[in-house]
Amino acid sequence: MATRPQKARKLLLLWMDSAMALQAVVFVVVIVQHALNGRIGALQAAVALAGQLGFFGLFPFLLSEAYDARPRPTLKLLIAGVCTAVAMLIVPNHSADMPTWLAASALWLSTAALYLPLIATVCLSVVVVGLVSGYVVLVTGAAWPGVLIPEVFSTVLTIGCMLLWRWIWWAIRDAHDGKEAKARLAVSEERLRFARDLHDLLGHSLSVITLKSELAAKLATKDEARAAAEMAEVRHLAAESLAEVRLAVDGYRTLDLDEELSGVRAALEAAGARCVIDARAEDLSPTARTLLAWAVREGATNVLKHSKAERCTITIDGGVLEMRNDGVNGRSSVPGNGLHGLSERLVTAGGSFSAEPTPTGEFVLRAAVPT
Template sequence: MAARPETARKILVYWMDGVIVLLALSLSVFVAVLVAEGRISVPHALAAEACLLGGFCLFPFLLRAAFDNRPRPTVRLVVSGVAALGAVLLVPSSPNEALGESSWSMVAFLWLSAVVLFQPMWAAVCTGVVVIVLTSAVVTVITGQPWQVVLPVQAFTAVTMVLAMWLWRWLWWTIRDAHESQEAKAGLAVAEERLRFARDLHDLLGHSLSVITLKSELAAKLATKDADRAAREMADVRRLAGESLAEVQLAVDGYQGIDLNEELDGVRAALEAAGTRCTVEARADDLSPGTRALLAWAVREGATNVLKHSAATRCAITIDGGVLEMRNDGVRGVGAGGGTGLRGLAERMATAGGSLSAGPTPTGEFLLRAAVPG
């Protein structure tokens, strides 16, 4: 469905926003505890908190800017990098604050995870090496730990956060590409069907219409010279026209000859595969073949609209006495007029003496109702 990839995108982005908020709150609480214990001064804490919040507040904008593609580095990316550097430098001054150092260095690694969304692989690797070396040096100087111990820990943390962000965006790209490929496949199938129909019509009518044209011209020329032969030619024209009409009707019937039960099964499978729970209640065994065919077309069109134009989570299909009702909860401001598919279906229903209506209901659902004489 058109709405589902966008829903997946929002879930992924908002999930990351939630992680950022939790991380920002935890580090802010850490700063407050340090101030309360007198380990750092209030100005020191305010400066550190400003850098912290600056980096975290800019991160959601960076994520949204680079989630669908790889843009060029922006001013926001540079500013957030400066804020992350300030946060790392404004670490607690006590050499025993190893945990605090580890937490603060995560701010730099979070910024690095955003950098990989903007840079090609080689540039991201170079930037990552610089960030890991700088943060490791700061941690080594402040805590007094050997760099041989600090560097592997910092490198592991940085690589883990960068890979997590890269996989996060790759998951969205996979969802988006899969949806686009489905749409392309559906469009290709429609185009192929149109070409096949056009080819069939050409094969059926091309020869017959050419012969009809020639015989009509011949009859017109013979009308004043040989009336009997002109009459025979026009009789052939009439015969050929009748045969051509019958052939076209057979071709159209082949396109229209869909089975209602098969269509209901196919629609239910398609909707449930797209995440829409579908229930079917059909009592149509006593209906005529023509009525069943019309209802099958209505079911197909209704399901197409649900898949293309709604965000439905459930759909109910009922058929009773030549009356079809399809209800779904995915109303998105669709009017009763509908698109070209619904208009064509309404014309077909009207030709058969039936009716079609489609539009939102007072209960917040979308209802497609088709009534066909049994």
């Protein structure tokens, strides 16, 4: 399923490709009008049309590659410039697609250096705009201001818009990547914290147990009473360590329902699925809220891993959780290990669980906990 940044990229590219397609139609109409009015011959019109179609045919590929990375100028960019130059030489007044080519060049001239893209774009634009304006003035006899000012304005506006739109896409992409990196970092930090806590809990106890066990083994043949006392102490330390570990694990197993709902909403919406939550669980016991939090987490994981949902609703009322999503893929649904484990957890606690697709094309997870 496409993520929200991927959808944003497709929308931006579709928007600009549609604008270029409309511009291509206008330019083709202009060339045809010149041919019908006898200003250019049929062969010239065919060459101009071929140049225009070549440029606008290459432009979507140039744009897509420029949005994916920071490419270097290649043969495609040169061919696109030749195509638009051919059309301009045949129809001098038809030079409005030169700013578009300059905008594509600005995207492709991006490098790691800070000011090099700006300097290269400005220099290239000055040269191209100057040559184009001079050629139009020379051939048509038009006044310099009437040609140069529109060319400069169109070039600056087109390049600025192209760079701005790509910058917006890169900002969206970097924000999404940063969010994923933050989530991975949080998981890693939690693992480190768990490992550190276990070391603090068991390191000292196990060291003492090891020493006392060695001492008891040495005393077994010399002082049976003292050896028995040492082994009793070992058993006591082992029981204390086991209790501490169980207490620590229970602490890790305790989930906060409100935090889980907030996290699930963020995860689902980041994946492109609208999440609507209606939760009334203030009167539930801490145990019931923890069970529902586990059900919410596993249900959201199931949506993210096994569906292409665009909408998910989460309702909690009176100890009953219902999660609905519209991402049923049409295949027979077999509960995975996560849902099976959740079912066992709820049934053991005295609740109930079900997860199945509906005839209306939804997947519904229901979990009830004792109140």
